[in-house]
Amino acid sequence: MVLASLVSIILRIAELAFATIVAGINGYYLHLVENASSWSQGRFIYTEVVAGIAIFFALIWLIPFSGSFTHWPVDFLISVTWFVAFGLLVNYLDGSCGSVFNWSNVSFRGDQCGKWKAIIAFSFLSAICWLASSIVGILYVRDRDTRAYRRRTGGWGRGGYV
Structure with a gap:
């Protein structure tokens, strides 16, 4: 249980x-294209909303309790x-x-392809971490x-009633 708590906090x-x-990175891009149609920027708005929700829940659930x-x-x-955000961006x-x-040119600054790759890479990594959290x-x-079933019934296979 301690290991599960430690893994959960790391995730x-x-x-x-x-x-x-x-x-x-995505918010900066949305700031640069603020006069563009919201419809054409839908995938980036969706990604920003998903990131905001993920930040909120990660902060709330970072507090360790069972x-x-x-x-x-x-x-x-x-x-x-x-994963949907990742697919939309790809x-x-x-x-x-x-x-x-091919994440060799991933960068937070520099060319736009590097920034796109950073958003895609971290979207994918975030999806994997959330999936691992659900598995944990x-x-x-x-x-x-x-364990509660074993305590209640006295082990496997016996219903506790004789």
């Missing part, structure tokens, strides 16, 4: 850092939203900056329920 810190990076493991369905849902680039997983939560809840 929450990574989720917070990745979402902050995506929100910062109840945070029961939120694994929300972790899974946020993971799905990050679809937007459509190979114009090279291969999606599932395993923790399953283990806790299994």
Whole structure:
């Protein structure tokens, strides 16, 4: 259980850092194109909203208590939203900056392709971290329920009634 708590805290810190990076770079891009149509910038607005929600929940659930493991369905849902954001951004680039997983020119400053790659890379990494958090939560809840069942029934296979 201590290991699960430690892994959970590490994942929450990574989720917070990745979402902050995506929100910062993406928010700067949205600031530069503030006069553009909202419809044409929909995928970036969506990504910014997902990053904001992820920052909020990562901050709230960074506080270590065992109840945070029961939120694994929300972790899974946020993971799905990050994967959708990743797909929307990859679809937007459509190979114009090279291969999606060639992250050699990822940068926070410099050329626009490097910034796009940074947003895509950290969106993907955030999705993986949220998915890992949901898996840790599932395993923790399953283990806790299994131990409670064993205490209640006196072991496996016996119903406790004679």
